[in-house]
Amino acid sequence: MDRNGRTAPRIAVLGLHLEANAFAPPTVLEDFTRQCLVRGEEITALARAEASQMPSEVAGFYRSMDAAGPWVPLPLLIAAAPPGGPIEQAVLHGFLDEIARGLAAALPLDGVYIASHGASSATGDEDSDGTLAALVRRIVGPAVPVVCSHDLHCNVSERLVESVDAFVAYRTNPHVDMAARAAESAGLLRELLAGGHFARAFIRLPLAPPTVTLLTAAGPYADLVRDAEALMREDARIANASVTGGFVFSDLPKCGMTVTVTARDGALDVARAAALGLARRAWAERGRHVRRLLSVTEATDLALRAGRGEHPPVIFSDSGDNPGGGGRGNTAWLLRALHEAGAQGVVLGVFIDPALAAEAHRLGEGARFEAVFNRVESEFSKRFTAPARVLALRDGKGVGRRGTMAGRRFDLGPSALLELEGSGLRVVLGSLRRQLHEPRMLEMHGVDIAAARCVVVKSRGHFRAGFDEFFPEDRIFEVDAPGLTSPVLANFAWKRLPRPVYPLDEGAEWREPDWAAGM
Template sequence: MKSPRIAILGFAIESNRFAPVATRADFVSRAYLRDTALLADARSDAPVMTPEIPAFVRTMDTIRPWTPVPILFANAESGGPVEHEFFTDTLREFEQRLRAALPLDAVYICEHGAAITTEENDPDGVVFTLVRRVVGAAVPIVATVDLHANVSDRMVDAVDTLVSYRRNPHTDMAERGADAARILTELVDGMRTAVAHVRMPVCAPPTQLLTAPGTGPYAEMIRRAEALDDPRIVNVSIVGGFAFADTPKNGLTVLVTTRGDAPLAAQIANDLASYAWQERAAFTPRLTPAEDAVRLAKITSDDPSRAPLLLADVADNPGGGGRGNTPFVLKALLEHEVRGAILGVVTDPELAADAHAAGTGQAFHARFNRAETTAYSEPFEAPARVLRLHAGKGVGRRGQLAGCSFDLGPSAALQVGGVTVIVISKRHQCHEPMFFEMFGIDIARARVVVLKSRGHFRAAFDEFFSDAQIISVDAPGLTSPILSRFDFKGMPRPVVPLDNIATWTPKARTVLPGSNAIG
């Protein structure tokens, strides 16, 4: 086969059961790309889509002649359950465009893997199964998912290989897209897979799923997987899961794909899961109370001989469905008269509009969250001065957003007491230095930096802060790592760290070549 026809599609969002519903507008404002527009963005110098598809396309271009068949890619910032009608509309479009594109030689699916809708707990499984039904049992399908995906049996059954990220922060998205291209090429040429997977009774908060060496058992599982050297192995993916989706498929999942060797796949999956189970106590988070964190910030702001601090407002992470506007840490900084601090990014389109109306250099009365009525988005008022205004568009320079376009909407840098606050219009996790630097702010000169981010900032702000200078703050929010604060109803129980479980033995489920579901 000289030029295989390979379809590309995806529906990518991480859904927090406790956050407001995600709508069509949330996807359109980030990335909703069809046909030639999808391929053009993938091949652009600064794509708006996540890096997997661009890397897949670039890698396929180097491997062999091929015919890309771009279908549709929909991506939104992490949010609440997706409006089900919008999801079904997208499904219909997937099916119509796939059928119109037949015959196909292969399909690449790029998903996040932790979506839910207002009516469906496993939209990713629905997408995967739809694709399999349309293209048939013989057509190879490879899917990539986020490290925080929740993996269902039907997701595994519907594809030949499922590949997840290995790095948290997610600096390897492009590498995994390239992996998908290489695996799919091998499948097109006749390779057949065997897959084993085991889902553990572990629903760790995202703060416990970092992958830097020495950060815990999750990092060690990935290190052990990467150390395996066996030509029979196609891929090992250790998928941490996303607890806030609150679904029956929640749970840390080990997936092993081999070149037809089911016993080997099962053995590796069970061994990795057994190790993690022995170390399960480490999946319980330890945070610094907000009062203690702000007290340390005050000491640091008053003593220039001390190393600067970074406070991570992990409970209000837009990258996990947080609204990016809780006022608790900002209010505490002002009450303690902390100086030389910068805080970002606060999502408040009405406040950003007020700042633009006032103009650079002007003082005005800032009213935070006057239009937001969701949990923890408490109204807050303070005198402010507009330092600088910006349209909010740029290109990331480090970490997860490096080389990618972003659009924060009309944005403003405000001086509120001793704190410079960055206010944006389009909700986004603060994991990119350019979110400050586009206002002319020198991050290295700040005494205290507060980020509304859970952990992805570590890949970009490491040029300013060592791990010893970073404090994860225990404050209220929709992404608090203290899972006992949430009313979980769909999550399988018992699970670590919410429950005490004395014993558990892994038993991998195996999918043999040719058994993929098409129903």
């Protein structure tokens, strides 16, 4: 029974998913409609379906709430787009207006769950996630519990933390714990409904690590996450401890690693002590957030050796062109180098080129033609041509089987598998911008991944959870090729990122919050 005496609490569900890369073209309404724009009761139906295109935490929240007892879901809007530029302001206004109307119509509410990515921004709003949380709080009032979950690649604002009762961030990268974090969010919401009271402590560090150092199997970030989990196990007063790595490509004043600790019984001193301990370790070990990448030349040499059987099969991350971080998925530096070198047994994907994919579909399977990649060039997306044969054509629709996409629908748009003549290099083409982090994106085109000598993925890190059955850690290599998501942060002309910040600025300093004096 909730604090209002109801046995079936009325819970609003909503979310905005976008990882905004300030260097990419703006995100428009069509980007949401092509990936996920779901409203009202359709959210409930999809959340309880076997598979859907919605973010995994929505289904995870429903499952946990259903298992815990009666509740009345009042779903409003789930909007998710591929990572790209800031949302066009009119689109954000439309979403916020729709959510505001839905919340007002749903009153009285007993609670709210916000399932957002946390790294969104808009062309006229640098803190769109904070704006959304503040809007929810303003409409439901101070007494209604609000719980928010975010991706660990989020940029957290003070306004957001102040607007919610509990904040929960992912703890795995690649992200395979979205449903678990949603279940955690549901548990905290049930706690609040039963009369619980939380306090939160928040710290931001002048530390903006490249995303390739934010893995959670091992490394500096993994150690921080393990410390946070230990705090939660060892002290029952700590309801949640979230260390977020941030998303530096948003280029915003709120970028940077953050620590948010939620403590039970209003124990602010407990929350602050835990947050300060995590932040101090993160800052003391900031030098670990440096990672060496292979050059394109080194990667090509390694691929040649693998193709000749002199090295075990390898997988390359074209991390500078990751559609999962706002990259366009169409840079050709690695493609050209591997083809011209004649590397054998290479598969590359997903290369995003709607015009080329359409031409392949028009010509049909078996056709030979001069493939022109990037016939319309841009800063990083340079033209590349090669004689090619169409091996397979697909509609691009599938359901993931492993890792971050397990059980989730994906859509590459009209897709094709090309073989470049002269090298035999195979390229999976897509029409919709998606990162390659799910084996079925290759397998649906007839690619036997286990037989490949070198696989190149347009993905920064999520591919690790999908392809680990083929490539152990010692055969995974990140390549330093140009693009909108290059891990080499010095490559970018930063405008809004607070400086100095480590590792861009070696001399960056952190001043502990005033309340930390004597702790």
